[in-house]
Amino acid sequence: xxxxxxxxxxxxxxxxxxxQADLNIFSCEPEWAALATQLGxxxxxxxxxxxxxxxxxxxxxxxxxIARIRKADLLICTGADLEIGWLPLLLRRSNxxxxxxxxxxxxxxxxxxxLLGIPKLIDRSQGDVHAAGNPHIQTNPKNxxxxxxxxxxxxxxxxxxxxxxxxTQFETFSKHWKKALKHxxxxxxxxxxxxxxxxxxxxxxxxxxxKLNQLATLEDKPGIPPTSGHLNQLLKTMKSNPxxxxxxxxxxxxxxxxxxxxxxxxxxxxxxxTVGGTEQxxxxxxLYEDTFNRLLKAVQK
Numbered sequence: 194x195x196x197x198x199x200x201x202x203x204x205x206x207x208x209x210x211x212x213q214a215d216l217n218i219f220s221c222e223p224e225w226a227a228l229a230t231q232l233g234x235x236x237x238x239x240x241x242x243x244x245x246x247x248x249x250x251x252x253x254x255x256x257x258x259i260a261r262i263r264k265a266d267l268l269i270c271t272g273a274d275l276e277i278g279w280l281p282l283l284l285r286r287s288n289x290x291x292x293x294x295x296x297x298x299x300x301x302x303x304x305x306x307x308l309l310g311i312p313k314l315i316d317r318s319q320g321d322v323h324a325a326g327n328p329h330i331q332t333n334p335k336n337x338x339x340x341x342x343x344x345x346x347x348x349x350x351x352x353x354x355x356x357x358x359x360x361t362q363f364e365t366f367s368k369h370w371k372k373a374l375k376h377x378x379x380x381x382x383x384x385x386x387x388x389x390x391x392x393x394x395x396x397x398x399x400x401x402x403x404k405l406n407q408l409a410t411l412e413d414k415p416g417i418p419p420t421s422g423h424l425n426q427l428l429k430t431m432k433s434n435p436x437x438x439x440x441x442x443x444x445x446x447x448x449x450x451x452x453x454x455x456x457x458x459x460x461x462x463x464x465x466x467t468v469g470g471t472e473q474x475x476x477x478x479x480l481y482e483d484t485f486n487r488l489l490k491a492v493q494k
Contacts (some may be wrong), residue, residue: 215352219262219269220293221280222249222469224331225302225340227477229269231366232345235297238353240265245469248444249275250416255280267351269291269344273308273328297350303328303342306336310397313412331467333398334377334481338370349383373478381485383492388434390459392419392450393443395466397486408436411449419449438462438491443470460491 198216216237220226226241233239240261244250249271252258262268262283270276271276278446284293291298306325330336345363384403390445392411400407409430413423439450451480454461464484465474 195315197206212288216266217264217269217349217354219265221276224337224477224480225269225271226336227468227480228341228344229335230329232341232359232360232362232479233348235357236352236358239349243473244278245465245474246368246444250278251363252276252279254286258283259286263287263289265289265292265298266346267300269300269302270326271330272303273325276322277329283361292308295367300344300347302340303330305341306330309401310394322330322472327397328396329395329466330398331480334370334374335402336398337477338367338374340365340479341370369478373481376483377481384485384488387438387488387492389437390431390436390439390453392445395442409435411453412442418446424449424452427453430458431459437447437461438488439492440464440491442466460494462487 216233218226218229218233218237218239220229220239220241222243223241226239229237229239242258242261243252266487273358276426290296290299293299298414306327308330310323310327311492312324326395330340334444341363345359350360381403384405386406388406388408389400390409390411391407394410394412394415396405396407399405409427411419411424411427413420434456436459439454439459441447441450441461441463442467443463447461450461463471464487465471465480468474468476468480470480471483473486474480
């Protein structure tokens with residue numbers, strides 16, 4: 194399957210329809226900004242509060258973000274407490290009633306997928322624990338289509354005059370995404386049950402999608418930088434039960450991955466995690482194409 198041809202056809206759908214931006218959309222993360230762009234075309238204007246090289250947990254509620262969110266007709270964010278440290282403050286200071294929780298202008302992506310990693314016990318001494326479940330749903334491409342269906346309906350609800358346009362955009366995106374899923378299913382067969390070590394436990398949906406065997410995390414506790422004691426224990430573990438690859442997200446430090454890699458000869462790689470995380474991950478299609486290509490190359494080495 195030619196991913197470039199898919200993207201060209203999506204662009205052409207938007208090109209041949211009349212241009213008129215009707216909705217201002219504020220996205221918390223790049224993956225949802227990319228999805229909104231695919232589904233909204235030239236009927237929307239999209240702003241992303243974060244980039245692929247930023248940790249979405251820790252963002253400053255800057256005045257520029259307040260100004261942006263104040264003008265938004267529609268907010269699209271991950272939810273499940275991912276933005277708990279900064280989004281509530283933005284919402285309060287924006288005084289924008291259209292995008293408050295419970296309003297049609299407030300769209301939470303995690304409400305439309307099955308959440309994994311829900312802790313049995315909430316204990317903050319265990320690090321950065323998400324009570325609602327792991328929020329990083331974008332690491333499984335199947336979740337994108339589930340969110341897309343719901344977001345399409347929200348666009349139609351908020352901008353009924355352009356419903357026909359949004360229907361066309363969604364149908365085109367859905368068609369190509371389903372083809373891409375078939376392509377990725379074949380492409381990733383060599384990765385099934387692959388033994389991996391990850392920096393942070395933010396890949397549970399990718400693990401579920403590829404059936405990865407996650408042996409360990411570089412962080413002893415979620416959100417707390419790796420300790421020398423934990424890394425040395427991992428080094429011992431890798432001697433008896435080695436992983437095939439070590440990986441971390443583009444926004445995460447590479448020091449711990451490289452440390453373990455040099456002492457075990459296990460390849461350490463960076464994965465984009467979201468749109469813009471690498472130069473290749475320019476849109477949603479390329480996000481997964483690049484992710485799987487990087488894993489496959491590491492395994493082949």
